[in-house]
Amino acid sequence: MKWNKYTISTTTEAEDVISASLSEIGINGVEIENNVPLSKEDQADMFIDFPPELPPDDGVSRVSFYLDESENQEEILIKVRQMLEETAKFMDIGEAVITSSETEDLDWINNWKNFFHSFTIGDILIKPTWEDVKEEDDGKILIEIDPGISFGTGKHETTQLCIKELEKYIVKEIPSCVEKDASGKPDIRVLDVGFGSGILSMVALKLGAAHVVGTDLDINCIESGKENMTVNNIEEKSYEFYVGNLIDDEALQKEVGEHPFDIVVANILADVIIPMAPVIPALMKKGGIFITSGIIDFKENEVKNAIEAAGLKVVSINHQGEWVNITAIKPEE
Numbered sequence: 001m002k003w004n005k006y007t008i009s010t011t012t013e014a015e016d017v018i019s020a021s022l023s024e025i026g027i028n029g030v031e032i033e034n035n036v037p038l039s040k041e042d043q044a045d046m047f048i049d050f051p052p053e054l055p056p057d058d059g060v061s062r063v064s065f066y067l068d069e070s071e072n073q074e075e076i077l078i079k080v081r082q083m084l085e086e087t088a089k090f091m092d093i094g095e096a097v098i099t100s101s102e103t104e105d106l107d108w109i110n111n112w113k114n115f116f117h118s119f120t121i122g123d124i125l126i127k128p129t130w131e132d133v134k135e136e137d138d139g140k141i142l143i144e145i146d147p148g149i150s151f152g153t154g155k156h157e158t159t160q161l162c163i164k165e166l167e168k169y170i171v172k173e174i175p176s177c178v179e180k181d182a183s184g185k186p187d188i189r190v191l192d193v194g195f196g197s198g199i200l201s202m203v204a205l206k207l208g209a210a211h212v213v214g215t216d217l218d219i220n221c222i223e224s225g226k227e228n229m230t231v232n233n234i235e236e237k238s239y240e241f242y243v244g245n246l247i248d249d250e251a252l253q254k255e256v257g258e259h260p261f262d263i264v265v266a267n268i269l270a271d272v273i274i275p276m277a278p279v280i281p282a283l284m285k286k287g288g289i290f291i292t293s294g295i296i297d298f299k300e301n302e303v304k305n306a307i308e309a310a311g312l313k314v315v316s317i318n319h320q321g322e323w324v325n326i327t328a329i330k331p332e333e
Helices: 015-025 040-045 073-087 108-115 157-172 199-207 220-231 250-256 270-283 297-309
Strands: 002-011 031-034 060-068 097-104 119-121 124-128 141-145 189-193 211-216 239-243 261-267 284-296 313-320 323-329
Touching: 002 015, 002 073, 015 031, 015 060, 015 073, 073 097, 119 157, 124 199, 141 199, 141 220, 157 199, 157 261, 157 284, 157 313, 157 323, 189 199, 199 211, 199 220, 199 261, 211 220, 211 250, 220 239, 239 250, 250 270, 261 270, 270 284, 270 297, 284 297, 297 313, 297 323
Parallel strands: 124 141, 189 211, 189 261, 211 239, 261 284
Antiparallel strands: 002 060, 002 097, 031 060, 119 124, 284 323, 313 323
16 A cells, blocks of 8 residues: 655644644644654653764754545645644744655564674674574574564674674683682673663673673563573573663662672663763672773763763773774772
């Protein structure tokens, strides 16, 4: 089925009134585009990791709605124009120009799968659950992922930056604070802040970490994270997932920090890392490693300063595209 998309160019002041008025006409569901910055509450409710860096708010809003072929579009558009004329009498609705375009009825729930395919990061193969392992990838560390409604396929630059650092400190340069288990194997404990789909938790465990604790604001991540762990044959005793905000939830801080961590990884937003930085050292062992990303390049110094102000020493800064990873260590003295 083909749909016609109609977009009203209006003001951010009028977008809510126009949206409500469209609903009264019988148009159920609208799409709003503007440059209004997201509030912290909005960001907390989103199922994506990285809200776009928007240009300055210009007060312009685009309110779109869709009509299918079976509807009397001319009649509906007449009602929309009449509504706009009435609304303009008591508030600024901007240009109120209506533009149109045509779109196909697509399977939006599954269509994204066409763009997610197997790829490697070093010796790690990250593969969607619906693809087979290629012959040339035999022998690689395999992680199968179906992110569902939670972020994290490993494709994003920030995730890849974190994976490279995890491999470095779990396999190649094990922190001095790491103890050994009864068999003499490194007993590495990792805290994954904002675990999402569980991708970094799985990477840590597959690389050799003994135990992972993950925290996230979104309760849906618990289910998707556990499902991905099961798909990858990771035993439930190897991980724990919690819902909550480490920045101000003292009960959560106490619960996850009962046993300090060798490595803390946080692939989240710069604006979250900054207020969280003072909390992190208490969750780490002396000599422990703090791996961060989700940092857009122009916020690099701001995050670096916050990490250093918290008492950690920055040991490396890495870039991939416009994204930044900052890795720091908790001094032993």
